[in-house]
Amino acid sequence: xxxxxxxxxxxxxxxxxxxxxxxxxxxxFQDAGHGYDAFGMHPDFVALGTTIAGPxxxxxxxxxxxxxxxxxxxxxxxxxxxxxxxxxxxxxxMWLDVVRHxxxxxVPRAVADHFVPSLPFVGTLFARSGMVGGSAGNAxxxxxxxxxxxxxxxxxxxxxxPWAERYKLRRFRVGHAELAIRHGAQVVPCAVIGAEEQMxxxxxxxxxxxxxxxxxxxxxxxxxxxxxxxxxHWGEPLRxxxxxxxxxADDPEIVRQAAARVQAAVQALIDRGLKARRGIFR
Amino acid sequence: xxxPVNVMVTGADAPVGERLVRDLLGDSRVDRxxxxxxxxxxxxxxxxxxxxxxxxxxxxxxxxxxxxxxxxDLGIDVIAHTQLHRSAMDENERVHAYNVDAVxxxxxxxxxxxxxxxxxxxxxxxxxxIQRDLPILIGEHHPLNMTGxxxxxxxxxxxxxxxxxxxxxxxxxEIVVLRTAEVLAPGTGSQLYxxxxxxxxxxxxxxxxxxxxxxxxDCAAAMQKAIHHSAQGVFNIPGADTLPLSAAIxxxxxxxxxxxxxxxxxxxxxxxxxxxxDFRYGMxxxxxxxxxxxxxxxxxxxxxxxxxxxxxWPTG
Numbered sequence: 001x002x003x004x005x006x007x008x009x010x011x012x013x014x015x016x017x018x019x020x021x022x023x024x025x026x027x028x029f030q031d032a033g034h035g036y037d038a039f040g041m042h043p044d045f046v047a048l049g050t051t052i053a054g055p056x057x058x059x060x061x062x063x064x065x066x067x068x069x070x071x072x073x074x075x076x077x078x079x080x081x082x083x084x085x086x087x088x089x090x091x092x093x094m095w096l097d098v099v100r101h102x103x104x105x106x107v108p109r110a111v112a113d114h115f116v117p118s119l120p121f122v123g124t125l126f127a128r129s130g131m132v133g134g135s136a137g138n139a140x141x142x143x144x145x146x147x148x149x150x151x152x153x154x155x156x157x158x159x160x161x162p163w164a165e166r167y168k169l170r171r172f173r174v175g176h177a178e179l180a181i182r183h184g185a186q187v188v189p190c191a192v193i194g195a196e197e198q199m200x201x202x203x204x205x206x207x208x209x210x211x212x213x214x215x216x217x218x219x220x221x222x223x224x225x226x227x228x229x230x231x232x233h234w235g236e237p238l239r240x241x242x243x244x245x246x247x248x249a250d251d252p253e254i255v256r257q258a259a260a261r262v263q264a265a266v267q268a269l270i271d272r273g274l275k276a277r278r279g280i281f282r
Numbered sequence: 283x284x285x286p287v288n289v290m291v292t293g294a295d296a297p298v299g300e301r302l303v304r305d306l307l308g309d310s311r312v313d314r315x316x317x318x319x320x321x322x323x324x325x326x327x328x329x330x331x332x333x334x335x336x337x338x339x340x341x342x343x344x345x346x347x348x349x350x351x352x353x354x355d356l357g358i359d360v361i362a363h364t365q366l367h368r369s370a371m372d373e374n375e376r377v378h379a380y381n382v383d384a385v386x387x388x389x390x391x392x393x394x395x396x397x398x399x400x401x402x403x404x405x406x407x408x409x410x411x412i413q414r415d416l417p418i419l420i421g422e423h424h425p426l427n428m429t430g431x432x433x434x435x436x437x438x439x440x441x442x443x444x445x446x447x448x449x450x451x452x453x454x455x456e457i458v459v460l461r462t463a464e465v466l467a468p469g470t471g472s473q474l475y476x477x478x479x480x481x482x483x484x485x486x487x488x489x490x491x492x493x494x495x496x497x498x499x500d501c502a503a504a505m506q507k508a509i510h511h512s513a514q515g516v517f518n519i520p521g522a523d524t525l526p527l528s529a530a531i532x533x534x535x536x537x538x539x540x541x542x543x544x545x546x547x548x549x550x551x552x553x554x555x556x557x558x559x560d561f562r563y564g565m566x567x568x569x570x571x572x573x574x575x576x577x578x579x580x581x582x583x584x585x586x587x588x589x590x591x592x593x594x595w596p597t598g
Contacts, residue, residue: 004532032524033592034533038575039418040492040526114415117572120488127573137417137424141577213414 005035005044008128012047016054021047026104028074030145039109039138045128046099046107053096056089060227061194063093067234068101076143076185077237078176079108079150080262082169082270083158085195085225086218088112093230094150094190095129108150109142115213136175143183151176153259160204160218166196167270169263177240177258182249186237187262191269193231197280228280233273235265286313288397289509290358292339292384293365294326295319297469298404301502302362307332311510314356318348320365320380339365340379345387349395360400360509363388366442368471370435370562371554381438385445393453400456402508404501405443405516407463407494408436412574418492419577422461422516433565450514458508462519463496463576466593470498476561478534484549485570487540490528492573496521499591507585520576522589527570533595543571 012021024047032038057063071079081094091110098108110131117123117133132138139149152158153172161170180187199220209217240258248254289306293299294317306312307329317326317334326334333356337348349358365384367377385403392398411425426440443459450457466475474495477483496519504519531538541549550563563570581587 004528032575033522034525034529036492036525036529038492038494038524040490040573118414120486124488124490132418133414135415135417137419137421141417141419 005042008042008044008048012044012051015051016047020050024050024099024105027099027107028104028147029107039130039132039142040124040127041107041130042128045125046130049129050096050099053092057093057096061089061093061230063097063230063232065097065101065232065234068097068232070188070234070236071098071102071106072148072186072188072237073102073106074146076146076183077148078143078180078185078187079148079190080176080187080266081150081152081190081192082167082196082266083152083154084161084166084192086159086199086201086220087225088159089198089225090192090195090230091150091152093195094192094232097232098148098150106148108148110150111139113156115209115215119212136179139175139179140183143179143185149176149179149185153262156215160201160216161196163200167274169267169270172259172263174255174259177262178249178255180240181244181255181258182246184241184246186239186241188237189235189262189265189269191231191233191235191266191273193233193270193273193277194228194280195230198225198228229282231273231277233269235269238262238265284311286311287359287509288312288314288316288357289360289362290316290318290353291362291364292318293320293363294334295321295323296364296368297467297498298465298501298505299364300326301498302364302505303327303332305502305506306509309506314358316353316356316358338380339384339387340376342383342387345384346391349388349391349398354395354397357397359397360402361388361392361398362505362509363401363403364505366404366406366439366471367435368469370433370471370473370560370565373434377434378438382441382445385442389446389449389455389457393449393455399454400458400509401446402458402460402505403442403446404505405446405459405461406439407461407574407576409440409443409461410574412568412572414572418573418575420518420574421577422518422580433562435565447516456512456514458511458514459516460504460508460519460581461516461576462501462504463494463521465498465501466495466523467498471560473561473566474530476559477566478531478536479559480553481536483531483536483538484541484546485527485531485538486543486546489543489571490526491569491571492524492526492575493530493569494520494575495523495530495593496589497591497593500589503591504581504585504587507587511585513584517581517585517587518576518578519581519587520578520589522592524575533597535596543567546570
């Protein structure tokens, strides 16, 4: 990072009340020896992350969240949501929502596409806040350590969805279902309403992303995200861990069906959320 | 009560080998020790249980004479092979023979040796591939660095490691390969140590990968545990220090200066030419961008190895 954790702490202290930071001190964190965990997360950068995301969450996107009682307070679990918006603000809002609505706070470990860790500055800042690259080995290690994973099974095709296809889920990849079955993790579906309208897209470019290994770079119609209102709807956990044996994770058909169930659960939450919404900005 | 073992230690002139010899001298489960430095090693302690025989193991004839000469006479049970060429700048056939052919000779001769029953070989974290789409936590099944562009320093280590692994379970010889994290100490061939020797350490802007570092004490302790254990296979040996590159620079009392990645290779090439330093940026480029931390679960569960000697950082 361009600055050490102490600077991150000072920045967080300068803009957040002491009780908010004190609450974060109780978060689940496995220190690998120098204040960082093995994946590079550092509590001071988590605090800084809440400082950066807080105003966006509270004032710009005015997030309303329901059903967060379904997020497990401990043990391995996978949070699965729709992905959209050209830039991953949906992940940031979900991340802060979980930190705020779990006690002691749990920091969701966002599992990002392979190119994210290779992005200069961004990749490091995200890693300090808990993000990991999307390899099965990282996910396995975190679930075995009882962590909370945050996965967007649509991947990059989800985030670059054109306006006309908003809230229509891209086909889910199946890795999350396999992980849940193999490692006995419950899956908590979540619908993110609002993000799909935050940056209407003009087109996408493959060439622009090539230097960074990004499959497709969206070209939005607006320079900054619109101040849409975010609604996060957390659904009841799917207990794939109870319905299957770990060995079932080797059966492609079982895994495919489980992923389809998760996708259906997220789509149902999206449909419900859209029906309940009074408008894009309300 | 089990019979004390007799141990041969190669690479006894290097810090890890020397430390292992000293530890074994203090180990009541060990009877005789045959220390094999590359050349005379005056700094090894004098002890009646210790025999020092300098041998250049790069020739198979010399290995033969050692194993079926002094090693047989002393009734050596276990070979602790710690020998690895330490300079990344040396690239030639002789270095290859020292790193790889020696392993091949030790393996084939030990398999038919009358007393040797176990080989504990020190390998290196450099054998693992580090790239953005691979796990940060490196298990023993992690992909190896088989890229053709890798320098001899890496290729030799991979070849020696794989040479030992391919013989596992094929003969009665018990083979253990310990893939150790980087030992941050002088004289160990540590690229990072050499890198940190500069007052100003250039690093790629925008990246701050996680590293895991080992000490000589823990490295020797892991080898000692493997010598006495009956388990075979590959074990990762992590160190007690897991931290980002920027923190390592800071804790070493150096000034880290982020610069665009493209400038680093020429800058360090120039440094190497001017000062004769060993650090090669090209060889470390990936691990200066992407994290790679050894997962020591298997060593902990099987060998009861837990790193307990953190690096003595100059800045406390």
